[in-house]
Amino acid sequence: MKTIEQTTDEVLNLAATHFKVARAELQPGDDFYKKLGIDSLQALELLTRLENHFGVELPDYEVQGVSDFQTLATRIQARL
Amino acid sequence: MNDYQGKTLAWRLCDGVVELALNRAPANEIGLAMLDDLERFVSALPALESKASALILHSEQKAGFSAGADLRELYGQAQKMDSSAAAKGVREFLERIHAVLNRLDTSPLTTIAAVHGVCFGGGFELALACDLIVADKMARFCFPELRLGLIPGFGGIPRLKRDIGNGVVRDLLLTGRSINATKGLAVGLVSQVAAEGEALRLARATAAQTAKFDRATAAAAKRFIKPLPAEELRREIDLFCELFARPAVMEGLRKFVENAGPHPYLP
Numbered sequence: 001m002k003t004i005e006q007t008t009d010e011v012l013n014l015a016a017t018h019f020k021v022a023r024a025e026l027q028p029g030d031d032f033y034k035k036l037g038i039d040s041l042q043a044l045e046l047l048t049r050l051e052n053h054f055g056v057e058l059p060d061y062e063v064q065g066v067s068d069f070q071t072l073a074t075r076i077q078a079r080l
Numbered sequence: 081m082n083d084y085q086g087k088t089l090a091w092r093l094c095d096g097v098v099e100l101a102l103n104r105a106p107a108n109e110i111g112l113a114m115l116d117d118l119e120r121f122v123s124a125l126p127a128l129e130s131k132a133s134a135l136i137l138h139s140e141q142k143a144g145f146s147a148g149a150d151l152r153e154l155y156g157q158a159q160k161m162d163s164s165a166a167a168k169g170v171r172e173f174l175e176r177i178h179a180v181l182n183r184l185d186t187s188p189l190t191t192i193a194a195v196h197g198v199c200f201g202g203g204f205e206l207a208l209a210c211d212l213i214v215a216d217k218m219a220r221f222c223f224p225e226l227r228l229g230l231i232p233g234f235g236g237i238p239r240l241k242r243d244i245g246n247g248v249v250r251d252l253l254l255t256g257r258s259i260n261a262t263k264g265l266a267v268g269l270v271s272q273v274a275a276e277g278e279a280l281r282l283a284r285a286t287a288a289q290t291a292k293f294d295r296a297t298a299a300a301a302k303r304f305i306k307p308l309p310a311e312e313l314r315r316e317i318d319l320f321c322e323l324f325a326r327p328a329v330m331e332g333l334r335k336f337v338e339n340a341g342p343h344p345y346l347p
Contacts, residue, residue: 041107041143041198048218048260059257060222 002080007054008073014053015046015069028070050076081124082131086117091124097287098128098135098189107143110202110234111150115173118180125187133295134287135189137210138280144197144219146206149234155333163325170324174317177202177234181209185239186308188299190290194283195219196276200258205234208243211302212271214286215261216279221269222258228332233320238312244268 002010008028016023019036026035033043044060050072051058056079066072082093088104100121102108128135139145158166184191184206193199193207195215200222207213207221215221223240225232231253240249248267252259264270274282290298323329 041147044198044220044258045218048220051260052217052262057259057263059255061255061257 002077004073004077007077007080008070010053011050011069011073011076014049018046018049026069028073029068031067032069032072033067054080056080081127084120084124086120088114088117089121091121091128093128093132096131096133096291097284098132100135100137101140102137102146103140105141107147107198108139108141108145108203109147109150109153110177110206111153112173114150115176115180119176122180122183125183129187129189132189133291133298135184135187135191135210136194136280136283136287137191137206138194138283139196142197144203145193145195145199146203147198148201148203148205148224151228151333152337155330155337158330158333167321167325171317171321174233174320178313178317181205181235182308182310182313184209185235185306186303188295188302190287190298190302192283192286194279195221195261195270196279198222200224201232201236202234205232205236205239208236208239211306212286213264213269214272214274214279214283215264215270216274216276217261218276219261219264219270219279220258221252221261221264222256223252224256224258226253226256228336229326229328230323230332231316231320233316235313235316237316238309240269241312242306242309 012026013023015032015036016026019038021036047058047063054076056076058075058079062075063072066075084091089100089102091098091100104114157169161169191210192212192214193210195207195213196219198220199207201224204221204223223232223236231237244267261270261273265273272282
């Protein structure tokens with residue numbers, strides 16, 4: 001089973017790859033809306049990529065109010 | 081009219097398949113302009129049906145198949161009228177869109193929605209009027225209407241109930257959550273999942289397969305297996321109009337329209 005650190009790292013890697021941001025620029029505590037420059041439709045795209053990557057379902061309301069990578073990773077970890 | 085280029089969509093007939101491409105930036109919101117174009121398409125449908133075996137609906141917009149009803153237009157129009165006129169306008173719109181979707185639903189052609197990205201609300205309802213949904217793995221399906229104090233009004237509930245288990249319908253409706261294509265496949269909503277960007281190609285391959293069969297037989301089989309839930313569709317319009325009259329709805333629409341933040345599509 002993945003550790004939370006591994007999950008967080010994979011979240012950051014995936015976000016960097018798909019939104020074409022340098023991985024080194026992303027930290028767990030960063031606001032992903034601001035750092036990736038995305039809106040809610042693109043946030044749904046991120047959600048879908050994360051679900052597909054981790055093989056989990058992540059209902060939208062689970063990420064309501066979530067805007068940083070670390071908390072997002074915690075939500076995913078809870079479903080692994 | 082085999083080919084047509086409208087303001088919000090285009091269609092063409094090619095090798096016995098009609099392809100209807102939605103193309104209204106940013107996310108194929110369904111308002112009056114798209115309704116006009118859809119009605120134009122439905123008028124042309126009988127002639128197209130005599131020459132084709134399948135119809136594919138897809139989107140040219142990057143954001144997805146369709147984000148649903150044009151809520152900004154709805155709010156803007158309602159603001160200009162008294163509540164009685166607004167209610168009448170809403171009912172008229174619903175009657176028109178239901179006529180379009182019912183006609184698509186009952187077409188003798190095999191109809192396939194090729195879905196990518198957002199397929200929300202009225203957009204989801206447009207896809208549900210089709211016989212098959214082929215989705216790429218980035219597709220998301222959602223009925224967000226309860227967030228606005230409404231229910232799906234374009235026929236989504238009766239059509240979804242026709243296709244999948246009531247438990248899943250309740251989940252989608254009562255939580256307003258979106259589900260991805262993999263989940264859609266698991267519950268029987270989506271018939272095939274394609275790689276990202278491949279839904280249209282897969283829909284074309286599926287259309288080519290269905291074209292091998294005798295059209296009259298396929299049309300008869302479709303009429304048998306896919307009854308139109310006419311009574312429930314009528315009741316849905318009535319319930320939607322009843323809910324629309326509540327002040328909470330206009331407040332919900334106002335919040336959506338005035339939301340300048342990055343979150344309007346999240347619950």
